[in-house]
Structure formats: C-alpha cells, structure tokens
Amino acid sequence: RSSRRTDVSLIPTAEMSESLASCVADLGEGASTSELFECVGASLDEVSAGAEASASLANSFLLILSAALVFFMQAGFAMLCAGAVREKNVQNTLLKNLLDACGAAIAFFTVGYAFSFGGDDPDSSNKTFIGNANFFLIGVEDYGYWLFQYAFSAASATIVAGTLAERCQMAAYLCYSVMLVGFLYPVIVHSLWSTQGFLSPSNIEPLWETGVIDFAGGGVVHLTGGMTALFATMILGPRRGRFHDEEGRPLTTPKEFPGSSISLQMLGAFILWFGWYGFNAGSALNGTPNENRGSVAALAGANTGLAAGAGGLTALFANLWILERYTGEPYFDLKYAMNGTISGLVAITAGCGVVEPWAAVLIGFVAGLLYIGSSKGILRLRLDDAVDAIPCHLVNGAWGVTAVGLLASPSRLLAVHGQDEHVGWCYSWGRGSGDGTLLAAQMVSILFIISWTFAIMMPFFIFLDWKGWFRSDPLEEIVGLDTSYHGGCILGDSDVQPEYISAYKQRKEERRVSRGSTGSSGPFMSRSPIETALEIMDEEEHNYGDTDPAKSDDEEDSDDKEVVVNEQAAGQDASV
Numbered sequence: 001r002s003s004r005r006t007d008v009s010l011i012p013t014a015e016m017s018e019s020l021a022s023c024v025a026d027l028g029e030g031a032s033t034s035e036l037f038e039c040v041g042a043s044l045d046e047v048s049a050g051a052e053a054s055a056s057l058a059n060s061f062l063l064i065l066s067a068a069l070v071f072f073m074q075a076g077f078a079m080l081c082a083g084a085v086r087e088k089n090v091q092n093t094l095l096k097n098l099l100d101a102c103g104a105a106i107a108f109f110t111v112g113y114a115f116s117f118g119g120d121d122p123d124s125s126n127k128t129f130i131g132n133a134n135f136f137l138i139g140v141e142d143y144g145y146w147l148f149q150y151a152f153s154a155a156s157a158t159i160v161a162g163t164l165a166e167r168c169q170m171a172a173y174l175c176y177s178v179m180l181v182g183f184l185y186p187v188i189v190h191s192l193w194s195t196q197g198f199l200s201p202s203n204i205e206p207l208w209e210t211g212v213i214d215f216a217g218g219g220v221v222h223l224t225g226g227m228t229a230l231f232a233t234m235i236l237g238p239r240r241g242r243f244h245d246e247e248g249r250p251l252t253t254p255k256e257f258p259g260s261s262i263s264l265q266m267l268g269a270f271i272l273w274f275g276w277y278g279f280n281a282g283s284a285l286n287g288t289p290n291e292n293r294g295s296v297a298a299l300a301g302a303n304t305g306l307a308a309g310a311g312g313l314t315a316l317f318a319n320l321w322i323l324e325r326y327t328g329e330p331y332f333d334l335k336y337a338m339n340g341t342i343s344g345l346v347a348i349t350a351g352c353g354v355v356e357p358w359a360a361v362l363i364g365f366v367a368g369l370l371y372i373g374s375s376k377g378i379l380r381l382r383l384d385d386a387v388d389a390i391p392c393h394l395v396n397g398a399w400g401v402t403a404v405g406l407l408a409s410p411s412r413l414l415a416v417h418g419q420d421e422h423v424g425w426c427y428s429w430g431r432g433s434g435d436g437t438l439l440a441a442q443m444v445s446i447l448f449i450i451s452w453t454f455a456i457m458m459p460f461f462i463f464l465d466w467k468g469w470f471r472s473d474p475l476e477e478i479v480g481l482d483t484s485y486h487g488g489c490i491l492g493d494s495d496v497q498p499e500y501i502s503a504y505k506q507r508k509e510e511r512r513v514s515r516g517s518t519g520s521s522g523p524f525m526s527r528s529p530i531e532t533a534l535e536i537m538d539e540e541e542h543n544y545g546d547t548d549p550a551k552s553d554d555e556e557d558s559d560d561k562e563v564v565v566n567e568q569a570a571g572q573d574a575s576v
Contacts, residue, residue: 055290063144063285069278070151074101074158076271081162083264084387088480089166090260095486096161096170100177104154107182110136112153113146115186120195125204128196130187148282149189152221153181155279159225162387163233166257167240167477170485172470176460180228184456188220188449199445201417202287208437210422212445213408215300216283218350218400219445226394227453229385235461236470238384240477254379257386262334269338273308276345280304280352284416288353292415299412300352304345307352307364311344312337314368322372336372339388343371346396351404353416355424359407366403367396398446405439479504 078097082090104112118131134140157177164173191197192214195204201211214220241255259265281304284297316337324330344364348355355363374391383390408424428435464470476484479500 059285059293060142060144063148063282066278066282066285067144067148067151069275070148070155070282071101071275073151073155073272073275073279076268076275077155077158077161078268079264079271080268081165081387083261083266083268084162084259085165086257086480087260088482090482091486092170092481092484093161093165096165096168096173097158099170099174100158100161101154103174103177104157104181105150107178108146108150108153110182112181112183112186113137113140113149115183116149116189117194122195122202123204124196126196127198127203128190128194129198131190131194131196145286148286152217152279153185153189156185156217156221156225157181159222159389159393160229160232163229163385163389164236165386166481167472168236169469169472172464175464175469176228176232176457179460180224180457184228184453185220185224187452188224191448192220192445199441199448207441207444208422210419210438210441211417212401212441213354213404213413213417213438214350214401214445215353215404215416216280216349218346218348218397218404219449222346222349222393222397223401223446223449224453226390226392226397227450228457229389230383230394231454231458232461233383233385233390235458235465238382239386240474242384243382254382265338266334269341272342273345276304276308276349277301280349284353288416289418296353296412296416299357302357303348303352303355303360306357306360307344307348307367308341309344310361310364311347311368311371312341314365315340315343315371318369318372339375339392340368340371343367343392343396346393347400347403349397350400351408354404354408354412356407356409356412359403359409363400363403363407367399370395370399401442401446402439405436405442408438475500475504475507 074097078094081093081097085093113131114133114135115131118133118135119128120131137143137146140146157180160176160180161173191199192212193202194200195202197203199207199212201213203211212219239257242257243254244250281297281301284293284300288296316332319333319336320330323333344367347363347367347370348360351363352360371388371391374395375388378385378390385391404424406425408427410420410423410427413423414420422435422437422441423431425434425436425439461470472481472484483501483504
C-alpha cells in the first residue's frame with residue numbers, strides 16, 4: 001500500500017525480520033492484518049531508501065575516483081610526449097598538453113556535455129543527431145557523471161598532441177582542442193552512448209536490435225583522436241629534415257629524431273597503464289545494472305592488464321625477430337615494448353567488459369602486431385608522427401571495435417546490456433547460425449566515426465593552413481618552439497646552432513622596430529623567415545665549405561704559397 005515501490009532485493013532478510021518484529025511490538029497482539037502490513041511496508045521503505053542512498057553514495061564516490069584516474073592519464077600523455085620530442089621543444093609540448101585539459105574543461109562545460117547527453121529520455125525511442133539541452137550544465141544534477149565524461153573528452157583531445165609536436169603553432173592547437181571537444185567529439189558520444197543515439201545500445205529501438213557495443217570508448221575516444229591526428233599531420237606536413245634534406249631532396253631512410261628522455265617516456269607509459277584501470281573499470285558504473293557492476297568492473301580491470309601485457313610482449317619480440325631476420329643484429333627496443341603495451345590497452349577498451357580473459361590476451365596479441373605493421377606503414381607514406389599515436393590509437397582503436405563484433409561473449413553481453421541474441425561472430429558460429437549482426441553494427445560505427453571526423457576536421461585544418469595559422473615558420477622550427485614561444489634558448493641541442501638563434505633574435509628586434517618600438521634595424525629587415533634561414537646557410541657554406549676535399553696536402557700548401565706570392569706582388573704594385 002506504499003506510495004513508492006520498494007526494491008526488496010536491496011533489503012537483507014535480517015532487516016525484514018526485524019521490521020516485522022518491531023511492528024508486532026508497536027501495534028500489539030490485537031492489531032489487524034492490514035495495519036500490520038502497512039507498518040511493515042513503511043518500515044521496509046525506510047530501509048530500502050537507506051540502502052539506495054548508500055548504493056548511490058558508493059557509486060558516486062567510485063565514479064569520481066575513476067574520473068580522477070582518467071584525468072591522471074593527462075600526466076602520462078605529457079610525460080610521454082615530453083620524452084619523445086627534442087630538448088628544444090619540451091616546454092612547448094608540455095604546455096599544449098595542459099591546454100588540452102584547460103580548453104576541454106571550458107568546451108565541455110559550455111556546449112560539449114549538452115551536445116553529448118543533453119535532453120536524454122530513457123523512455124523515448126526517438127533518435128537525435130545531437131543533444132539540445134543542459135548547456136552550461138543548467139539542469140544537470142549528477143556532476144560526478146559530467147566529471148567522468150569530461151576526463152574522457154580531454155583524453156581524446158590529448159592524443160593529437162604528440163603527433164603535431166615540434167611544428168604546430170600555439171593558437172592553432174588551442175583552436176583545434178576546443179573544436180574537437182566542443183563539437184566533433186560530442187556528436188560521436190551522442191550517437192553511441194546517449195539513449196537517443198542512433199547507434200546506441202541503450203536506445204529502446206537500437207540499430208538492428210543490438211546497437212554498437214563500445215564499452216569504454218575504443219571508438220568514441222581513441223579512434224576519434226587517432227583519425228584527427230592522421231588528418232592533422234597530412235595537412236601540417238613532417239618536421240624539417242625528417243624525410244628530406246636541406247635542399248628538399250627525398251631521403252632514402254627517414255631521419256631519426258631521438259627524444260629528450262627515454263625515462264620520461266617510460267614514466268608516461270606506466271602512468272597511462274595505471275590510469276587505464278579507471279578508464280575501463282570505471283565505465284562499468286555507467287549503464288550496467290546495479291547487481292552486476294562489481295563483477296563487470298572486475299572483469300574489465302583484469303582484461304585491461306592482460307591485453308596490455310600481451311601487446312607489449314608481442315611488439316617487443318616481434319620486432320626482435322624482424323631485426324634478426326633483416327639485419328642479423330637483433331636488440332630489444334624499449335620503444336616497441338612501450339607502444340605495444342599502449343596498443344593493447346587501446347584495443348581492449350571497446351570490449352573490456354564483454355569479452356572473456358582469453359579473448360583479451362588474443363586482442364592484445366593482434367594489437368602488438370598491428371602496431372608494428374602500421375608504424376612502419378606510415379613511414380612509407382611519409383607521415384610524421386612523433387609519438388606513434390596514429391598506429392596506437394587509430395589502428396588499434398578500430399581493431400578493438402571490430403574485435404567486439406568477433407569475440408563478445410553471450411553471458412557478458414547479458415550481464416551488461418541484458419541481451420544475448422546478437423553476440424560475437426565466433427560465438428554465433430558456435431550456435432550454428434553465423435549471425436554477423438553485431439559485427440556489422442561495429443563496422444557501421446567505424447565508418448561513421450571516420451566520415452564525421454573527416455567532414456569536420458579536414459576542412460578545419462585546411463582553413464588553418466590556408467590562413468597561415470597552423471604551422472610554425474621555418475626559423476621558429478629550426479631554433480625550437482621553446483625559444484619561439486617561451487623565451488628559452490636551448491643551445492645544447494645539436495640542431496640549434498648559435499647562428500640561427502642570433503638570426504631569430506635579430507628578426508624579433510626588427511619586428512619590434514617595425515611596430516614603433518625603440519631598437520636598431522638589422523640586415524634581415526623585411527625578409528621572410530625562409531630567406532633569413534637560407535642566407536644563414538649560404539654564409540656557412542661560404543665560410544666553411546671553401547676547402548676542396550679532393551686536394552692533397554701538398555696541393556693545399558701550394559695554394560697557400562701562391563696566395564702569399566700574390567699578396568706580395570699586390571703590395572709591390574701598391575707601393576709603386
């Protein structure tokens with residue numbers, strides 16, 4: 001007779017017995033049956049409300065903790081990028097990682113969350129392309145959920161930081177970060193995770209009665225960030241000297257740019273692995289039935305560790321085998337072990353809660369192989385990626401989404417989404433049906449993410465490049481972005497010669513003079529950065545390149561004597 005429905009599954013049996021005994025004692029032996037039931041119902045309502053409040057408190061706390069772990073991954077990305085770039089660009093790279101977090105916070109507060117989840121109605125079967133409510137968090141009550149989703153959006157934006165390192169302007173990078181978090185990413189989130197998304201499994205009428213299963217964002221976060229990185233580096237171009245010499249001639253073998261610190265890269269990889277447990281296990285707190293959240297979160301955490309380990313070992317030993325076969329001098333390359341581990345983490349993200357542990361090992365194994373192949377493939381295409389974000393996040397993000405369509409377990413799908421009709425293709429063959437519905441839905445999501453990212457970000461990057469706002473000018477790139485944007489002169493780097501630093505300072509002074517400030521003009525007034533850099537190189541060639549290496553020592557001595565004789569003759573003529 002209570003006005004609210006009691007969830008008796010949350011009430012221990014002992015509590016029910018105590019409620020009944022208490023009501024009998026309060027009403028006395030003469031109480032009617034209806035009075036007794038009414039008393040017990042009211043008592044159970046109070047117990048149920050307390051249990052629900054405790055469950056809600058625990059869920060909110062764990063969600064905030066998971067969000068903190070995901071946000072801590074920003075430190076991992078920062079350390080990884082700082083260690084992978086040259087010393088003259090470390091400060092600039094760190095600032096760009098910080099700008100990702102700052103810009104994402106404002107963008108996701110103003111419009112990002114509204115476009116992602118605004119106006120969600122779990123009881124409606126309507127499908128919308130983009131959210132249309134809760135701008136500036138107006139009407140939002142669950143701030144823990146906003147915090148968790150904000151951390152995800154910042155992670156997607158930071159993926160691109162390493163790819164564009166050492167050659168991207170500051171203003172362009174901040175604009176890109178806000179664009180991705182404010183518009184590109186929210187539409188993808190809405191489509192796959194909102195109750196009104198046309199690909200979402202939580203919609204009342206999901207696509208092909210299954211929807212797209214992306215448990216923790218293998219497609220939403222990593223494939224989106226990886227595709228953006230690919231389009232950006234295609235427009236931005238490689239770092240100076242990576243694929244061409246100073247005269248523009250293609251190099252037979254791409255020039256390697258050793259990073260500033262392998263220790264920072266290793267620290268970043270471990271921080272990312274640690275934060276990934278919040279990334280994957282924390283996703284079980286959203287959309288999973290209450291009674292299954294604990295077991296699903298534990299499974300997601302276990303699968304995360306297994307895939308990471310399998311990916312790291314596979315990449316390390318596969319590269320060792322390749323070196324032995326083609327060079328005869330094998331060695332253990334730490335870079336491949338680190339990026340193989342990250343590739344395994346990316347690949348398991350989409351299916352960590354819906355696949356079995358053995359499948360997680362298989363997914364990580366394939367991810368390690370895909371990383372090696374794609375890392376070498378982008379070099380053949382002459383695409384410059386300073387931290388190999390494209391092979392790790394784009395390729396293995398797509399593989400992870402595909403793997404769900406192949407290996408999603410019926411029992412795990414039932415625990416997470418309440419359906420086991422359309423399962424992984426391998427399990428479907430075991431049932432004798434060969435049903436590929438889930439696999440087809442996963443393919444549709446990959447095509448949608450690629451198409452949407454291309455439609456938004458490619459014109460955006462082309463516009464930035466056309467306006468001259470995208471890439472730093474050649475002289476700034478030569479001296480390093482730390483010197484160009486942060487006032488630090490890095491002379492310890494072998495690529496930074498004092499002549500370039502002097503030329504850069506001279507140009508800054510000339511710009512100051514041209515704006516009406518005090519100062520003296522220099523020899524490079526009104527010249528472009530390219531002309532300045534070329535003149536410096538010509539002077540160096542003139543000063544240091546006169547000696548003919550083909551001449552013997554005797555010929556050099558003969559030339560010196562001839563110069564002395566000519567000088568003496570010139571002196572005699574002058575005296576006459």
